[in-house]
Amino acid sequence: MSGDDHTTTGPLVSVLVTTFNRRRYLREALAGLLGQTYGRFEAIVVNDGGEPVADVVEHFADPRLTLIERRENRGKAASLNEALARASGTYVAYLDDDDRYYPHHLARLVETLEGDTDCGAAYSDLYTVRCRILPDGRRQVRGKVVSVSRDFDRFFLCCSGHALHMSLMHRRDLLQRTGPYNQRLSMLIGWDMVRRLAFYTDLEHVRDVTGECYAPAGEPDRTWRAGQLDRQAFLAETRLIRTTRPPKPWPRMPDLSVIALPDRIDDLAADRIRRLYAVTFMPFEVYLPAAPSDVARLGIDMPNLVPVPAAGGVSVEARVDAALDRLGGDYVAVVPHGVPMTLLWVEDALHAAVGDPTGRTAFTLTGHSEVRPAFVVGAGQLRRARAGRGERRLLDSLRGVGAEVREPRPGEWALGFERVFQAAESLEEEGNWVQAAALYNQIHPRFGNTRWMRERAAAALYRAGGRDDEALDIVGDLNRGRPTVSTLILEARLHRRCDRLNDAVGLLERARSILNAEGLPCN
Amino acid sequence: MQLITENFVVEEAVDQHYEVLKELGDCHASLGNHDRARHCYEEAAMLAPEKSGPAVGLGVVDIQTGRLDAAEQAFRRALRVEPDCAEAYGGLAMVYQHRRDYPKAFDTYLACLDKDADNLVALLGLFQTSCQMGSFAKVIHYLTVYLDRHPGDVSVLFCLATLYARDGRYREAVEALETILVLESDNAEAAGLLGDVRRKQAETAPEVMSP
Numbered sequence: 093m094s095g096d097d098h099t100t101t102g103p104l105v106s107v108l109v110t111t112f113n114r115r116r117y118l119r120e121a122l123a124g125l126l127g128q129t130y131g132r133f134e135a136i137v138v139n140d141g142g143e144p145v146a147d148v149v150e151h152f153a154d155p156r157l158t159l160i161e162r163r164e165n166r167g168k169a170a171s172l173n174e175a176l177a178r179a180s181g182t183y184v185a186y187l188d189d190d191d192r193y194y195p196h197h198l199a200r201l202v203e204t205l206e207g208d209t210d211c212g213a214a215y216s217d218l219y220t221v222r223c224r225i226l227p228d229g230r231r232q233v234r235g236k237v238v239s240v241s242r243d244f245d246r247f248f249l250c251c252s253g254h255a256l257h258m259s260l261m262h263r264r265d266l267l268q269r270t271g272p273y274n275q276r277l278s279m280l281i282g283w284d285m286v287r288r289l290a291f292y293t294d295l296e297h298v299r300d301v302t303g304e305c306y307a308p309a310g311e312p313d314r315t316w317r318a319g320q321l322d323r324q325a326f327l328a329e330t331r332l333i334r335t336t337r338p339p340k341p342w343p344r345m346p347d348l349s350v351i352a353l354p355d356r357i358d359d360l361a362a363d364r365i366r367r368l369y370a371v372t373f374m375p376f377e378v379y380l381p382a383a384p385s386d387v388a389r390l391g392i393d394m395p396n397l398v399p400v401p402a403a404g405g406v407s408v409e410a411r412v413d414a415a416l417d418r419l420g421g422d423y424v425a426v427v428p429h430g431v432p433m434t435l436l437w438v439e440d441a442l443h444a445a446v447g448d449p450t451g452r453t454a455f456t457l458t459g460h461s462e463v464r465p466a467f468v469v470g471a472g473q474l475r476r477a478r479a480g481r482g483e484r485r486l487l488d489s490l491r492g493v494g495a496e497v498r499e500p501r502p503g504e505w506a507l508g509f510e511r512v513f514q515a516a517e518s519l520e521e522e523g524n525w526v527q528a529a530a531l532y533n534q535i536h537p538r539f540g541n542t543r544w545m546r547e548r549a550a551a552a553l554y555r556a557g558g559r560d561d562e563a564l565d566i567v568g569d570l571n572r573g574r575p576t577v578s579t580l581i582l583e584a585r586l587h588r589r590c591d592r593l594n595d596a597v598g599l600l601e602r603a604r605s606i607l608n609a610e611g612l613p614c615n
Numbered sequence: 616m617q618l619i620t621e622n623f624v625v626e627e628a629v630d631q632h633y634e635v636l637k638e639l640g641d642c643h644a645s646l647g648n649h650d651r652a653r654h655c656y657e658e659a660a661m662l663a664p665e666k667s668g669p670a671v672g673l674g675v676v677d678i679q680t681g682r683l684d685a686a687e688q689a690f691r692r693a694l695r696v697e698p699d700c701a702e703a704y705g706g707l708a709m710v711y712q713h714r715r716d717y718p719k720a721f722d723t724y725l726a727c728l729d730k731d732a733d734n735l736v737a738l739l740g741l742f743q744t745s746c747q748m749g750s751f752a753k754v755i756h757y758l759t760v761y762l763d764r765h766p767g768d769v770s771v772l773f774c775l776a777t778l779y780a781r782d783g784r785y786r787e788a789v790e791a792l793e794t795i796l797v798l799e800s801d802n803a804e805a806a807g808l809l810g811d812v813r814r815k816q817a818e819t820a821p822e823v824m825s826p
Contacts, residue, residue: 222629232662235631309629577631584638593642600639607632 103206105133105198106181106264110171111189113142116229117306119151124192124303126154130199133185134158136175141165169273169281176264176272185261186282190306191218197302201261204298212293213262213286215255216302217241219576222309233607234309236577243540244295246344247443247506250287250334251373255295257282258305262289270338277329279319284333291338291345291375299543300574327370334373335395340420346446348376348438349421349471353408355429357386367433369394374439379419381411409483416475425468426486431459436506441468444500454490454497455504462487467497509539516548525556546570547579560586577603633663640672649676667697674706678713686710701731708740717747728757733764735771742774751782769795773805780808785816 107125111118118137125135138160139145149159160174176184183205185198197216204214220239223231242254249255260282270288273281289295319326340347350368354361365378378394380387381402402414412426423445425438441455445468448455454469465487473495481489487497505511512535519528532549536542546566553563567583584599640655653676660669674689687710693703708723721744727737738761745754758775762768772795779788789812795805 222631233632234629234662237631577635581631581635581638588638588642593646597639597642597646600635600642603635604632604639607635 100131102130102132102202103182104180105130105183105185105202105261106175106179107133107135107185107187107198108172108175108179109135109137109187109189110140110168110175111137111142111145112140112165114189115143115145115148117190118145119148121187121189121192122149122152122157124194125187126152126156127195128193128198129195130202133198134179134181135187136160136178138162138171138175140168140171167275167278169275169277172281173272173275176267179264181264183261184264184267186258188258188305191258191304193303194301196300198261200298200300200302204296205261205263209296210294211296212266213260213289214296214298215259215261215286216298216300218256218259219301219304221304221306223306224309231306236304236607238301238576238578241299241541241544243297245507245509246290246294247374247439248510249290249295250375251439251507253280253283253286255286256305257286258303260286262293266292274332274336276332279326280329280333284336287333288336288338291342293344301576331369334375335369337375337377337396342375345375346423346442347421348374348423348425348442348468349415349419350376350378350425350427350438351412351415351419352378352380353411353426353428357382357390361429362390362392364429364433365392365394365397368427371433371435371437372439374442376425376438377419377421379415381414407483409478409481409486412474412486413478416471416478419471421471423468424471424474425457426466426474427457428459428464428466430464431457431466438468439506440500440504443506444468444504445470447504450496452493452495454487454495455500456497460499465497469495509535509541512539513545520552520555525552526559528552529556529559529562543570543574547582550579551582554582554586560589571599575602575606577606580606630663633659633666636662637666637668637672640669644672644676644679647679649680652676665696667693667700667703670696671700671702671706674703674710678706678709683710683713699730701727701734701737704730705734705737705740708737708744712740712744715747717744720744721748721750725753725757732757732760735761735768738771739774742778745778746781749781751778754778755782767798769798769802769805773802773808776805776808776812780812780815783819785812785819788812789816 109121134156136158137145137149139162141162141164144161146159146161149157158178160178162174183202185201187193200216201214205211217238219236221236222234224234226232242248245254266289269292270285274284277284286295352365354364365380368378377396377398379398379400381400383404384399384401386404387399398418400415400418402411408428416424423442425441431437438457441457444455445453451470452473454467457466457468460466469490473493474490477489477493477495481492490497512531516528516531516535519531529549529552532545532552536545547570550563550566550570553559564583564586567579567586570579571583580599580603584596584603587595587599636655636659640652640659643652643655653673656669656672656676670689670693674686674693677683677686677689687707690703690706690710693700697703704723704727708720708727711720711723721741724737724741724744727734728741738757741754741757745751755775755778758771758778761771762775765771772791776788776791776795779785779791789809792805792809792812795802796809799805
């Protein structure tokens with residue numbers, strides 16, 4: 093395919109395509125790539141030791157395609173790194189061999205990154221296509237659902253990821269800071285890279301469906317399956333990702349220094365420190381002020397654990413001051429014995445501290461008391477408070493420099509969207525459709541994810557019955573903007589319920605055309 | 616808290632294509648676009664051969680177009696796929712009713728209502744069939760069960776009143792018709808039947824009261 097009809101100006105995009113034993117789908121994936129309305133790209137196809145694909149690539153006779161045929165299978169991360177070594181574009185994009193871009197995929201992402209944004213990375217929405225593989229290898233489409241369409245939230249991204257790797261485009265020069273793909277990982281490779289990018293840039297959410305990723309019906313998600321097959325390996329890789337600390341400075345990522353203050357350096361303390369690694373998802377280091385011999389005796393082999401020499405039996409204040417001299421984080425968590433190590437044990441207070449306009453507040457952790465303070469505060473504020481204060485109690489010294497010490501309020505918690513969303517889902521499970529819809533409508537003005545929440549509100553109102561006009565207003569508006577299969581079906585059902593059968597037919601035909609379309613945009 | 620990792624349950628997508636085709640078929644069938652409806656149902660059946668819905672839809676279209684043998688085959692196909700499919704029993708009963716085989720239709724409507732006591736098509740079919748056959752007791756039972764769950768359903772209430780009237784149970788017929796007129800004061804059919812029933816009640820009352 094020639095690029096005559098396509099954009100030939102603009103920044104060069106390097107599209108990395110890794111493939112392994114999927115010749116048939118690779119042909120379709122490349123056809124979708126070469127049909128892009130944005131023509132300024134180079135595609136580097138890496139065959140990761142699978143059946144030969146030279147004829148598939150040569151079939152297109154397009155000079156923008158480069159093939160790296162490798163005999164041995166070294167994994168996806170190695171393939172991506174090999175492709176990156178050849179890449180020369182301003183931007184990097186990704187395409188899996190069994191997925192496909194709609195024609196406007198590259199154009200929308202380039203337009204976004206070249207537009208009015210200071211983001212160095214962007215991601216779009218994709219359809220997850222549930223399909224049945226027919227005996228001849230063709231894919232019979234069973235349904236297309238926008239399975240990930242979430243506005244950027246750094247805390248959530250660090251927790252579990254919300255941008256599909258295939259939908260990502262980023263500046264290539266960011267890789268000089270993030271480093272290459274981690275070849276020690278066998279899963280979650282994409283999440284690891286997106287997470288590392290988030291240390292240096294925000295990610296712009298392009299609210300447009302620009303492609304499809306395929307998932308055979310009845311088969312669980314690959315990552316989920318891997319997690320079930322080998323739970324320990326999955327947890328080890330998750331920990332590896334969460335403890336990866338790319339080079340500083342991190343202009344966008346809060347760095348947390350945890351000062352662990354166990355009552356005694358014993359097995360219980362070691363267990364609690366290990367537990368801390370299991371539940372903390374924001375980047376952190378653990379500073380352990382204790383006698384070096386005690387730390388050696390603990391035998392904890394954890395990344396980012398920094399022993400701080402301190403004489404045995406010294407006060408909490410002295411141990412905190414010793415750690416303060418060493419630590420390099422923007423925020424400090426003071427963690428005495430007794431603080432429960434559960435999910436979000438520290439992130440709520442950290443989130444509140446990051447968003448604190450005064451920069452002076454100390455946000456308490458569960459288990460905090462006046463005699464055993466547990467809190468997160470800006471490192472600078474704690475240093476100011478402790479300067480020359482000697483044995484003065486931690487809270488007194490903080491208050492002495494005007495710091496307020498208080499619990500984080502619900503509006504300051506991390507993952508606020510998830511929490512309210514789950515409350516709305518619970519209402520639905522109880523059959524309280526109208527209340528659920530009202531809550532969905534309250535969520536998006538505060539937390540974003542507008543389209544998603546409006547769709548949920550309309551669906552809840554549909555289920556409630558008797559609120560069809562309200563539901564139609566919402567879903568009709570969504571379909572005038574960016575229709576998806578789900579929203580078209582919902583609007584059709586509402587019209588059908590009101591005996592407007594011709595309207596329903598029109599909407600269902602549109603849904604059907606999206607389901608039947610191969611590689612076409614949905615709107 | 617348990618964290619959300621996906622916006623939507625992707626499993627929702629598994630039957631989406633089937634549902635679109637099935638609903639399109641239903642809409643076209645209601646609009647009288649029989650060929651289009653048939654085409655949609657056939658495509659839906661290819662996508663989900665394990666579902667009875669498309670065969671039921673095809674059967675309904677066949678009834679609408681007077682192809683009773685084809686309809687019977689379609690409903691039997693649906694029952695092979697899903698032996699408890701109430702709609703397929705209802706469709707099969709309709710076929711028998713069209714063939715004026717009222718006893719078979721009656722029994723098959725009952726089989727449908729055993730699977731789904733809320734099936735309005737079967738209830739009304741049963742009512743029509745029983746009027747032809749003159750046997751009301753079972754129908755009255757099913758209509759009463761239905762009305763316990765849907766007390767405001769005027770069309771079913773009217774059927775019940777009609778059956779009471781035909782069965783000579785005038786007092787119950789009057790009660791049902793008065794309920795209809797409370798719900799719909801301008802219901803002319805109910806008002807007309809109420810007048811008839813009251814006349815018959817008046818004719819029969821002296822005989823009952825005579826020593």
